[in-house]
Amino acid sequence: MSGRFLDLKQGKVWLLENGRGAPLLYLHGFIDVHSVKDSWMPFHDSLAAKARVIAPAHPGCSQSDENKDIEAIEDVVFHYLEFLDALNLPQFDLVGSCVGGWIAAELAVRHPEKIRKMVLIGAAGLFVQGALIGDVFMMAQPERGSSYAGLRQMLFSRHDHPKALELFPDGMGEVEEELRRYQMLRFGSRIGFKPPYFYNRPLRNRLHRITAPALVIWGEHDRMVPLSHGETYAKSMPQAQPLKVIPNAGHSVHVEEPELMAQIISDFLAS
């Protein structure tokens, strides 16, 4: 694994890179590399066994410069277009989780030709009537001054899942880890706080433009982005496989089931 900065017009981007093979752009979510860890997690390690995984930190996350011009998802898409130009990546596999899945979908509807295959994991981004995306911001306000049980309950299959307790412990953790989570929330608030929350209404009717083979994976008990969003993604992309639901997992399915997820994704990309 190696980390490096990429200098773009709008600021520095921190990225991690690992593995050999076809390029795979990984866009992170709330419980992920760059947002809770400064290094690969087991899921990304396993992916990198079969591909060249490139994982940039979103603007303002980890060591990437904040970009005050980002106010809407469109601005993030253009950020990544600059990023892709700088990396000289004409075509790649695209995997995104949570907010990263939303960014991936927005990128793909604009530039379907860049995407060889696409994987969305618990992706935000859609408006589905009667199934609002969870309020991660309110849950990030601790209860009784120090409990993040509500946040864990939203982001994992259960609040006392060992991974949940490790990544979102109660009380005050290491300053750097607290800061990393804060940076992700701050980035998220730029694009996801309004409308409530993390969606772009026109996206749904644009999804038919994604002609790459696509796989949509959801944790059975995703309480941040309801399962119906996964069904909508899978139905709306012409080359998507039927929605893959991972039993007993929550929103952070790639953290709760890293080996299984990496296997499913690697198989799909190789098929």
Next chain:
Amino acid sequence: MQPVQLFCWHFMAYPYLAENFDQIHDTGWVTVPNSLWDNKKARGLYQEYIDQLAYADELGFDGMVLNEHHQNIYGLMPSPNIIAAALTQRSTRGKIVVLGNLLPLHMNPLRVAEEYAMLDQMSNGRLIAGFAPGGGPETFNYDIPSANTREKFWEAADLIVRSWTEDGPFAHEGRYFPLRYVNPWPKPLQTPFPPIWIPGSRSPSTMTEVAKRGYCYFLSSRSHGGETHRAQQEFAAVLEKNGDRYQPFRFGILMSAYVAESDRQAREECEEGVWYFLKNCLKGHLRREGRQLTFGPGVPYIPAPAWKEYLKDYKPGRKLLGDVENWDELEASQSIIVGSPETVYRRIWNLIERAKVGNLLIQFHIGNMPKELALKSMTRFAEQVAPRLREHSLPFFEREYPGVNIKQPKETHL
């Protein structure tokens, strides 16, 4: 120079919650169910509260203070300008302090410029115009993205002042509130514009922005131990850095007080209202119990480097005002000052002497306090505490700040 300015602040709490509210509900803010609103009890409530503020004017308080809150039981003034409009017709002397309108929540700052100008005209030039960015609960109430709310706030504040000082029509080419025609009718009566107060909680960047513009800094924290003194020193240092000089009327604080014949009687009379306030009204705001919405990672409006500094000193277990468990802890917080006229005088005087603060914004009606008690406490304060504070503060300020001009600068420094 002038003596300490004493203002009567009314929050207009919802006072009819059941005794077991705290056991049943995890917050008094944003998600507290409005099915608890009881029209049978609440009919006439606003009239009662407005009467109390009008009475403060009769008693000779220097002003009446209102502020903006949404979807909560702490303060029933989503639009303080409506109450301020009523007060323009119910009062004759005191300032009307709106502290403030929450600028990022208003679709268009021009509306604030217009309404404040109306209030200034309707009150014959008695408006003090407060601008505030809004805290965590308002972020949730109005779905305001956190990351750029401070920039939006200052753009709005500067646009409002420009609309009052520069002849229109002009185009505002701002990032957040672009407007082709800025040309408000009416203009405010006070020239060049009403005094402007901005609340803050010791963030250096807010202090700097306030100092640059020549406005009054208002400390919104409710506890007045060493923190008030520290805030005053920090603000004074920021002013110096900006080529300005501290004087007591550049600074204001919020406190609560209850005065009765004796210490014991004061406590007996106000205790129910105080606990109602601490345990119900502050739940979700200045209380750890439940989910505190005011400040935290879920409302990430502070840039990451400043948040890192905050984290270094952060102690998750630290008690907030609403977490006090007994009367002694409450007394130690120096937030709610209760006692005989002598006690209340002495404790407030200590604060003035130490923090050199000129604007005291005092909450008299606390929680579900019956109006008779609030009025009685206000009367006693006005007759037996205020005169002594005024008498002693004038020579004190003159001695400490000789020859200082206490008027706000005629032009902003921008």
